[in-house]
Amino acid sequence: MLTAFLVLASVTDKLADFATDVVGDLGLPGIFLLMVPESACIPIPSEATMLFAGFNVSEGEYSLFAAVAVGSVANLVGSWIAYAVGYYGRLELLERHKVFHIKPEHMAITERWFEKYGSWAVFFSRMLPIVRTFISLPAGAARMPFWRFSILTLAGCIPWILMLTLIGKSARDNWEDWKDRLHYVDYGVAAIIIVAAAYFGTKWWQRRKARRIATDAA
Numbered sequence: 001m002l003t004a005f006l007v008l009a010s011v012t013d014k015l016a017d018f019a020t021d022v023v024g025d026l027g028l029p030g031i032f033l034l035m036v037p038e039s040a041c042i043p044i045p046s047e048a049t050m051l052f053a054g055f056n057v058s059e060g061e062y063s064l065f066a067a068v069a070v071g072s073v074a075n076l077v078g079s080w081i082a083y084a085v086g087y088y089g090r091l092e093l094l095e096r097h098k099v100f101h102i103k104p105e106h107m108a109i110t111e112r113w114f115e116k117y118g119s120w121a122v123f124f125s126r127m128l129p130i131v132r133t134f135i136s137l138p139a140g141a142a143r144m145p146f147w148r149f150s151i152l153t154l155a156g157c158i159p160w161i162l163m164l165t166l167i168g169k170s171a172r173d174n175w176e177d178w179k180d181r182l183h184y185v186d187y188g189v190a191a192i193i194i195v196a197a198a199y200f201g202t203k204w205w206q207r208r209k210a211r212r213i214a215t216d217a218a
Contacts, residue, residue, distance in 0.1 A: 023052045028062055032074040039078030039157075041085075041133055046071075050161055054168020064165060071161040072154060075126075079136040079153045086140025114138040122149055126156025 022030040031053050038044045053067045110131050114121045115138075122144070125135040139149050 023049055023056065027056070028066060028070050031067060031070045035071045035074035035161075036078040036081075039075040039133065039136070040081040041137070043133070046075075046161070047164060050164035051168035051171070054165040054170070055172040057165060058169045058172035064169065067165050068158065068162050071165070072157045075157040075161070076150060076154050080150070082134070082136035083140035083144075083146070083149060086137040087143065089141070110134040110138055114142065119144060119148060119152060123152040123156040126153060127160045132156075132160065 022034055024030075026033065031049060034044050034049045035046060038046045038049070050067070050071055053071065056062065057064050057067050110125070114135060117124065122135055122139050125131040136149075136153070
């Protein structure tokens with residue numbers, strides 16, 4: 001639940017704002033338009049999209065089944081795009097165009113995950129942040145059978161999307177209580193920032209002092 005509070009409290013990011021606007025304006029087609037690129041290595045947060053979809057489910061704009069079905073199928077379509085990029089050996093295109101924001105460390109994690117767990121990595125990674133976005137690339141590069149890839153992808157997407165949608169629905173159903181509790185998250189984040197600033201400031205001062213002593217000794 002704490003993770004849910006943190007995500008909801010941080011849905012002020014530009015991409016998250018964009019996602020919630022699209023879902024709010026377009027409904028189910030908006031969910032599809034956002035979840036396809038999210039699974040094709042474009043960093044549109046599925047958390048913002050499906051949490052807000054859960055809000056709309058709570059308000060009766062569409063059913064829980066419809067939201068989850070559209071989000072899952074959209075993720076599958078997006079994963080086909082990334083799979084094709086890996087299959088045809090075009091990973092350098094993703095690395096070259098900064099719009100995809102692919103970091104080498106993210107790719108390294110994903111590749112190790114796929115090498116270790118093989119086909120099942122496609123299923124389990126769909127429920128993990130970061131890895132879920134990029135796992136289609138090594139699967140395609142390894143020429144994983146397309147239909148096995150598709151089945152495991154869809155099966156892995158459903159629990160993740162269902163969870164996010166249910167959290168969004170629960171948040172809307174209990175918003176009056178939740179929004180008061182989110183203030184405590186803000187206080188906690190502020191306290192962490194203060195402690196971190198004090199820690200790094202102390203470390204900086206100690207290094208500076210050590211350098212001065214070394215210089216005087218020399």
